[in-house]
Amino acid sequence: DADVTQTPRNRITKTGKRIMLECSQTKGHDRMYWYRQDPGLGLQLIYYSFDVKDINKGEISDGYSVSRQAQAKFSLSLESAIPNQTALYFCATDRGTYNEQFFGPGTRLTVL
Amino acid sequence: AQKITQTQPGMFVQEKEAVTLDCTYDTSDPSYGLFWYKQPSSGEMIFLIYQGSYDQQNATEGRYSLNFQKARKSANLVISASQLGDSAMYFCAILTGGGNKLTFGTGTQLKVEL
Numbered sequence: 001d002a003d004v005t006q007t008p009r010n011r012i013t014k015t016g017k018r019i020m021l022e023c024s025q026t027k028g029h030d031r032m033y034w035y036r037q038d039p040g041l042g043l044q045l046i047y048y049s050f051d052v053k054d055i056n057k058g059e060i061s062d063g064y065s066v067s068r069q070a071q072a073k074f075s076l077s078l079e080s081a082i083p084n085q086t087a088l089y090f091c092a093t094d095r096g097t098y099n100e101q102f103f104g105p106g107t108r109l110t111v112l
Numbered sequence: 113a114q115k116i117t118q119t120q121p122g123m124f125v126q127e128k129e130a131v132t133l134d135c136t137y138d139t140s141d142p143s144y145g146l147f148w149y150k151q152p153s154s155g156e157m158i159f160l161i162y163q164g165s166y167d168q169q170n171a172t173e174g175r176y177s178l179n180f181q182k183a184r185k186s187a188n189l190v191i192s193a194s195q196l197g198d199s200a201m202y203f204c205a206i207l208t209g210g211g212n213k214l215t216f217g218t219g220t221q222l223k224v225e226l
Contacts, residue, residue: 098145
């Protein structure tokens with residue numbers, strides 16, 4: 001089984017709808033991240049969490065919110081989706097600074 | 113703030129040849145880590161190799177090696193004996209001493225040809 005899973009893998013929604021993307025990990029790591037990737041670009045950090053009680057904004061947090069329900073679960077919400085939030089979303093986890101991040105398979109979100 | 117620059121949007125290499133993917137970085141932090149990730153067309157992000165700023169030797173992982181030139185602030189990825197399965201997007205990334213944020217470059221699309 002995959003160490004980092006994301007649901008759903010693909011989602012098409014309409015402008016103004018609320019969307020939740022979920023991430024679960026079985027690696028036992030405290031640190032989790034949400035990234036967004038736009039076509040032809042690298043990844044941009046949306047939010048990150050270093051433990052269950054810790055939530056931090058990344059470089060592009062506007063329009064997004066997160067919830068860290070447990071060590072293994074980190075959810076990303078789009079309160080009112082807009083078309084320019086169409087992108088590939090990745091969840092990632094690591095065990096500490098200077099350790100590689102393990103990525104989920106990604107969620108491809110399309111906002112019409 | 114830290115920054116990664118990948119100046120090669122696309123590269124071609126023949127199968128079995130070596131290829132170098134360029135990466136330069138900018139940071140004022142003396143302590144940092146450099147990462148390379150591979151993203152095949154299927155979309156997943158695959159960790160390839162890591163180099164710490166204080167590491168004396170260049171990192172190697174199988175056919176991947178990192179040509180780390182600290183004074184030039186470059187961290188080029190060298191893939192030896194290219195295979196068709198190496199065709200993918202490759203991202204360089206940096207994590208600085210604060211350890212809060214992995215900053216990615218815009219990537220290089222590598223295509224391996226017969």
